[in-house]
Amino acid sequence: MHRLFNLVFFICLLGGLSFFSSCISESDFADDPVGNFEALWSIMDERYCFFDYKNIDWNDVHRRFRPRITQNMTDEELFGVLADMLAELQDGHVNLSSSFDMARYWKWFEDYPVNFNEEIVNKYYLQQPDYQIAGGMKYRILADTNIGYIYYASFSSGVGESNLDQILATFSSCDGIIIDVRDNSGGVLTTVNRIVSRFITEDRVCGYIRHKTGPAHNAFSDFFNIDLKTAPADRIHYLKPVAVLTNRRCYSATNNFVSVMKELPQVKIIGDYTGGGSGLPISSELPNGWSVRFSASPIYNINKEHTEFGIAPDIFVDMSDTPDKDAIIEKAKKWLISGIE
Structure with a gap:
């Protein structure tokens, strides 16, 4: 770390x-x-x-x-x-x-709902191929909103300080950010700290x-x-509301990321329990x-x-059967826009 x-x-x-x-x-x-x-x-x-x-x-x-x-x-x-x-x-x-x-x-995720559909995310939220990529993060401002969206698939995919500066500069005027780490099974703990350091000031x-x-x-x-x-003062910080999206395939370093982000006052964990792995x-x-x-x-x-068996979300959401919507992203948007859980 x-x-x-x-x-x-x-x-x-x-x-x-x-x-x-x-x-x-x-x-x-x-x-x-x-x-x-x-x-x-x-x-x-x-x-x-x-x-x-x-x-x-x-x-x-x-x-x-x-x-x-x-x-x-x-x-x-x-x-x-x-x-x-x-x-x-x-x-x-x-x-x-x-x-x-x-x-x-693998039973820590096999016996649970998936609560993630990459095709829906790519088509309706990232709106492939219009999104940007910085390091291992895909990101864009969601259509018809003032909300930034990041999808991060693996903490093994490098994200440097300049990548984070670029992403947060793009989202600087946004009312909130969604960080989607569903299906992220972990990676490097130092990357966890590099990211979280942008959301604290002390x-x-x-x-x-x-x-x-x-x-x-x-x-x-x-x-x-x-x-x-906290990240150095010459780096970009973001202190407005942040929603972190989770499912059972959030494991190891991702579980640690959720554990740390959960304690920040401007953050809500939305989705399902993480998979654990502490x-x-x-x-x-x-x-x-x-x-x-x-x-x-x-x-x-x-x-x-202990968080070995997973971390509970602040707002539990199960994926709906709606073919062109992601219920967890939609709940995050609602919370960021209105503050209603």
Whole structure:
């Protein structure tokens, strides 16, 4: 995130690495199905950060899955069992990667309404091809309104300071801005702070982070502040009303963006719950070379609350069946124009 956050996380990571290196190494386990199963179970047992919050009995998981491991099983069969075991964590930041597959947990969005239709957005709001593009953001002033609209598909798509200056200069006379991050599954946390810094005028604490200090499931450090600096005075700021549009596919860095924006007095979150994903992930390796990524450090909102399972909108809206309208955008327009929720 901000440089201070990077420093804090680096300090946290150093502490974590000293703990990790003293607990588990590839040489502790044989490179066979049983050894790889035990290595994965042990890595998660000592390093995963949400066992207590999610009320997961990891010992019971071992009891249920260990009988499925046999020494003569194929790599594909082993991979399937390990993937099923990791799915017990219900975490989209948990992946097992081999040369032939990547295990993933996507139920955080698969079992929920989509609440987004890119074709409708492109045709009726961005009015393709008339919109402009700056960095990873598509933007325009919505037709027949004085409202700026931004669609941002991924926090992995770079948005520089000059891009933000250009967009906000275009919207400087607008009565409000819609920032649509639906279907944005995350990316780079520093980009979150770069964007949010344009909507504040004073430095602030925007959340907290903790890190594991030992193998026990409840062994965590104290809370470290995640500090956010306002953009320099020579950059363009926007302090009029802002609507942030969300759905269940808002995940990871996008979840963090929503968490921070939700605390600003001029902002309303409109749409559906976000998908969550508040654990900062790291990676480790099994004896056979497969890589496992997992949530190692929980990030909290300003109230020191978990957002791992998602963030509620201020104004809940489900997409309607109207073929040429987006109910969530229309609700945002109404709020920005009239102030009525």
